[in-house]
Amino acid sequence: MRIPIIAGNWKMYKTPQEAVDFVQAIKDRLAAYPQAERVICPPYVALAGVQAALDGTEIAVGAQDVHWEEQGAFTSQIAPNMLEGLVKYVIIGHSETRDHQGVTDEMVNKKAKAALAHGLRPIIAVGESLEINEAGQTREFVGKQVHAAFDGIPASDLANVVIAYEPIWAIGTGKSASGEQANDIIGMIRGIIAELYGDEQANAMRIQYGGSVKPKNMTEFMSQPHIDGALVGGASLKEDAFVDLVRLAVEAKGLS
Numbered sequence: 001m002r003i004p005i006i007a008g009n010w011k012m013y014k015t016p017q018e019a020v021d022f023v024q025a026i027k028d029r030l031a032a033y034p035q036a037e038r039v040i041c042p043p044y045v046a047l048a049g050v051q052a053a054l055d056g057t058e059i060a061v062g063a064q065d066v067h068w069e070e071q072g073a074f075t076s077q078i079a080p081n082m083l084e085g086l087v088k089y090v091i092i093g094h095s096e097t098r099d100h101q102g103v104t105d106e107m108v109n110k111k112a113k114a115a116l117a118h119g120l121r122p123i124i125a126v127g128e129s130l131e132i133n134e135a136g137q138t139r140e141f142v143g144k145q146v147h148a149a150f151d152g153i154p155a156s157d158l159a160n161v162v163i164a165y166e167p168i169w170a171i172g173t174g175k176s177a178s179g180e181q182a183n184d185i186i187g188m189i190r191g192i193i194a195e196l197y198g199d200e201q202a203n204a205m206r207i208q209y210g211g212s213v214k215p216k217n218m219t220e221f222m223s224q225p226h227i228d229g230a231l232v233g234g235a236s237l238k239e240d241a242f243v244d245l246v247r248l249a250v251e252a253k254g255l256s
């Protein structure tokens, strides 16, 4: 049984104070769903405040990116050792960092290894553009991203890794993949993990869907056998919607 994981990726939304107010307001409501892992990924500047506000709860905190070096002349970047003790998870390879900050498959791999070396759990994001999707090359493209991301990562680290399949054309557009489409690609990703590490590891790997996930379509995704949770942008910024997403995941997986 894979424990569902619902993560809110807040992107560049909410000031530190707004972030703390938000988690204070929903932490008791989220505590009602221990059957799912609940993760909040606020902007870096809000991490300390959110972590302190969630201290003593089982709600985890995640960062939205990490550099692979421990220090250096890398203006604007945050090192993995700086996040130790502050976060449990870190999103790596989000398409917005691949597209706007030049993050490559090779960098995703280095970031994932660095995160694991520092006891952080990577949520490795993969996904294709509309152009690639329409050209029928999704499987090949996403497959290549997954192979690259896991290059050199030992099986002993896999329990600490989550994958998020986020088709770029579904992010922030209101146009989500169908549950079946997402399940199909996520099943393929699980197949790659099986090829690389064997069936047992593949069956244990948690793989989320992301892209315009809302309470109204959450059940469709969570009812799919390969989909183990969601990486959520817009809907995770609203108190009621985020709590609903967690509740719907628990219900759809028969854990309520």
Ligand code: 13P
Binding pocket: 009, 094, 166, 170, 171, 172, 173, 174, 210, 211, 212, 213, 231, 232, 233, 234, 235
């Ligand atoms: P939306 O849920 O706003 O489409 O964003 C998805 C996403 O990019 C989460 O990482």
